[in-house]
Amino acid sequence: MSKEKKHFETEAVRTQSGTTQYSEHSVPLYLTSGFVFDDAEEMRASFAEEKQRDLYSRYSNPNVNEFVDKVCKMEGAESGFAFASGMAAVFSTFATFLNAGDHVVSCSSVFGATHGLFTKYFPKWNIECSYFNINEVETVERLIKPNTKFIYAETPTNPGVDVLDLEFLSTICKRHNLLLVIDNCFATPYLQNPIKYGADLVIHSATKLMDGQGRVLGGITVGSKALIREIYLFSRLTGPAMSPFNAWVLSKSLETLAIRVEKHCENAIKLAEYLEKHPKVKWVKYPFLKSHPKYDIAKKQMRLGGNIVAFEVEGGLEGGRNFFDNIKMCSLSANLGDSRTIVTHPASTTHAKVEPEVKASAGITDGMVRCSLGLEHIDDIIADIEQALNS
Ligand SMILES: *Cc1c(COP(=O)(O)O)cnc(C)c1O
Numbered sequence: 300m301s302k303e304k305k306h307f308e309t310e311a312v313r314t315q316s317g318t319t320q321y322s323e324h325s326v327p328l329y330l331t332s333g334f335v336f337d338d339a340e341e342m343r344a345s346f347a348e349e350k351q352r353d354l355y356s357r358y359s360n361p362n363v364n365e366f367v368d369k370v371c372k373m374e375g376a377e378s379g380f381a382f383a384s385g386m387a388a389v390f391s392t393f394a395t396f397l398n399a400g401d402h403v404v405s406c407s408s409v410f411g412a413t414h415g416l417f418t419k420y421f422p423k424w425n426i427e428c429s430y431f432n433i434n435e436v437e438t439v440e441r442l443i444k445p446n447t448k449f450i451y452a453e454t455p456t457n458p459g460v461d462v463l464d465l466e467f468l469s470t471i472c473k474r475h476n477l478l479l480v481i482d483n484c485f486a487t488p489y490l491q492n493p494i495k496y497g498a499d500l501v502i503h504s505a506t507k508l509m510d511g512q513g514r515v516l517g518g519i520t521v522g523s524k525a526l527i528r529e530i531y532l533f534s535r536l537t538g539p540a541m542s543p544f545n546a547w548v549l550s551k552s553l554e555t556l557a558i559r560v561e562k563h564c565e566n567a568i569k570l571a572e573y574l575e576k577h578p579k580v581k582w583v584k585y586p587f588l589k590s591h592p593k594y595d596i597a598k599k600q601m602r603l604g605g606n607i608v609a610f611e612v613e614g615g616l617e618g619g620r621n622f623f624d625n626i627k628m629c630s631l632s633a634n635l636g637d638s639r640t641i642v643t644h645p646a647s648t649t650h651a652k653v654e655p656e657v658k659a660s661a662g663i664t665d666g667m668v669r670c671s672l673g674l675e676h677i678d679d680i681i682a683d684i685e686q687a688l689n690s
Contacts, residue, residue, distance in 0.1 A: 307489060308557045310372040316361040328547045329361045358535045362546035366505075367519065369553045373488035374501055376521035380530050381546060385484060385504020386412050387539035388518030392480065392502060393449075395533040399425040402447045406463065408433045408456035408661040410482065410504075411649045432660045433461040434592070439468070443475050453482040454491075455597075457635075458645040458669040459662035460584045460609045462593035465600055469497025478526075484508075484636075489560045490602045500526060507636030508606065510552045511559050515545040559638075559674065563606035566640075566680060567672040571608045573681050579688045581611040581666070606672045607635065612688065616665040619644055623668075625687040628679065635671035640680050643669045 305313070315326050334353045336342040344350040353359050367379040382388040393416070397403070405417060407430040417428040429442040433456060450472050454463040465481065472479040481493040484504045493501050503509060505517030518541070520530055534540060541549075564587075571585035583590070586597035587604030597604065612618045622642075623631055629640045633648050643649065646665050650658055672680065 304372075307373060311369060311556055312554045314365065314369045314372060316365040326362070326365060326547070326550065329543050331360070331543070332356050356543060357538050357540050358531075360540075360543045360546065362543040362550060363541050366517075366541070366546040366550045366553070367521075369550060370488060370503070370509075370519050371521055373492075373553070373556075374483075374521050375492050375494050376501065377524045378527035379519055379521035380527055380534055381505075381541035382518035382520070382534070382539045383541055383545070384516040385410075385482075385502070385506055385518040386416075388502050388504070388520045389413050389482065390416060391534050391537070391539050392500060392520045392530060393426075394537075395530045396478065397424075397426050397448060400446055402427045402429065402444050403449045403451055404429050404431065404439060404442045404447055404477075405450075406431055406433055406452040406456065407657050408459055408461060409451070409453055410457055410484075411653065413451075413482070414653060414657070430657070430660075433459070433463065433662070436463060436467060440471055440475075443471075443477070447475070447477055449478050449480050451480045451482075453485065454600075455485045455586055455605055455607065456661070457485060458607070458609055458643070458649065458667070460485075460586060460591075460605070460607050461662065462586050462591070462597045462601075464593070464596045465491075465493050465496035465498060472499070473497065485605055485607060486601060487556060487560055489557050490564070490605060491600055494522070496600060499523070505549050507634075508560060508563065509556065509636075510549055511556070511636060511638060512552065513634060513637040513639070515548045517541050517545050517549050560606070561603070562674055563672050564603035566674070566677045567606050567608050568604055569677045570670065570672060570681060570684070571604075574608070574610050574684075577685075577688060579613045581613060584609040584662075608670045608672065610668055610670070611664055612666045612668060614666060616646070619646070619666040619668065621690075622687050625690040626683060627686070628675070628683040629670075635669075637671065638674045640673035640675055640683075641671040642684075643671070645669055 371379050431439045478499040480500045481498045482502045487508045500522040502520050574580045574583040585608045612622045629642045632641045
C-alpha cells in the first residue's frame with residue numbers, strides 16, 4: 300500500500316478498514332463488543348501489546364479505527380482517540396493530563412458545557428482556570444502561573460464567531476512549555492488545521508459538521524503519538540469510547556465533509572453579506588467578511604469562513620424574541636452544523652447560565668442571533684430570515 304499523501308477529498312473517501320472475505324465495496328458495520336484469538340500465545344501477545352490488533356471495543360474497533368484514521372489524515376495528526384461525544388473528548392483530554400493543583404488558561408468564549416466543567420467540577424479537584432477575553436489575547440501571557448499546564452481555546456468561537464490567532468497562542472505555549480489544546484469543532488478539519496500552526500491537541504465534536512445531518516453524537520482528540528497514548532490509557536480504563544455504529548455513520552459522513560462544508564460556507568457568506576445591508580440588523584459577524592475584526596487572521600488560518608453567522612437584531616431581548624417567533628422554515632434549536640439551517644438565541648438558551656461578565660466578554664448580547672447555515676437553497680433561507688426581520 301502506498302503511503303503517499305493524497306488530497307483531502309481522496310483520503311476522506313479512500314481511507315477504509317480492510318475488506319472481509321465477502322469483498323464488499325462499502326465498509327460493513329462491525330457491531331461487536333469483543334474479538335477472538337487463535338490461541339493462548341496470540342491472546343497473551345495481544346494483551347501485552349506486542350501484537351497490534353483489536354481486543355475489545357472499549358479499546359478499539361475497526362469502524363472506530365477507520366474514523367480515527369480519516370480524521371488524523373485530515374488534521375495532519377499522528378494519532379487519535381474517538382469518544383462517545385464531543386464533551387467526552389473534552390473531559391477525557393483534561394482528565395488525562397491535569398493533576399490536582401494544576402492551572403488552565405482558557406479563552407472566556409468556550410462551549411457552554413466546557414465552561415460548566417471549569418466552574419462546577421474543576422474546583423472540587425483543585426484545578427484552577429483563568430480566562431482571557433477574546434479581544435485581549437495580549438493578556439494571555441500575564442495569566443500564566445508556575446502550575447499552568449494548558450492553554451485552551453476554540454476558534455472560531457461559539458457563539459460570537461470571533462477568531463483567535465493560533466500561531467500567536469502556540470508561540471506563547473512554546474515559550475512557557477505549555478500544551479496548546481484547540482477545540483476545532485466550528486472550523487472542521489477541512490477549513491483549519493491547528494496542528495499546522497503549533498497546536499498539540501485538537502478536539503472535535505463530531506456531532507456537528509462532521510456528521511452534518513444531526514444523527515449521531517461523537518467526539519475525537521488527535522495529536523502526537525505520545526500524547527494520544529496517554530489519552531488512550533485513561534480512556535480504556537474509564538470507558539468513554541465511541542460506539543462502532545456511530546463510527547460507521549461518521550466515517551461515511553466524512554466522505555462528503557469537503558463538499559458539504561463548501562456549500563455551508565457559500566450559504567453563510569451570502570447570508571452575512573445580505574444581513575450587512577439590512578436596516579434592522581445592528582451588526583453582523585462572519586470571519587470572511589472584511590468588517591470582521593480578525594479578518595486577516597481568519598484568511599491566514601482558514602480555507603473558508605465556516606457555517607456560523609452571528610448578528611444582532613434591533614430591539615434587544617424583545618426584538619430577538621419577535622424575530623424567533625416569526626421564523627417559519629429555519630429550525631429553532633440549540634444544535635448547529637446540520638443540513639437544516641438553525642437559528643439560536645444564545646442569551647436565553649446555551650449561555651443563559653453563564654455569568655453576566657463572562658457573557659459580556661464573549662460578546663453575547665440580548666438581541667444576538669446565531670445562525671448555523673444549512674444546505675437548503677440560499678434564496679429560501681434569506682426569504683425566511685427576511686420575513687422574520689420585517690414582521
Ligand atoms: C457541541 C460542541 C461540543 C460538545 O460536543 P457534544 O458532541 O455535544 O458532546 C464541544 N465543543 C464545541 C465547540 C461544540 O460546538
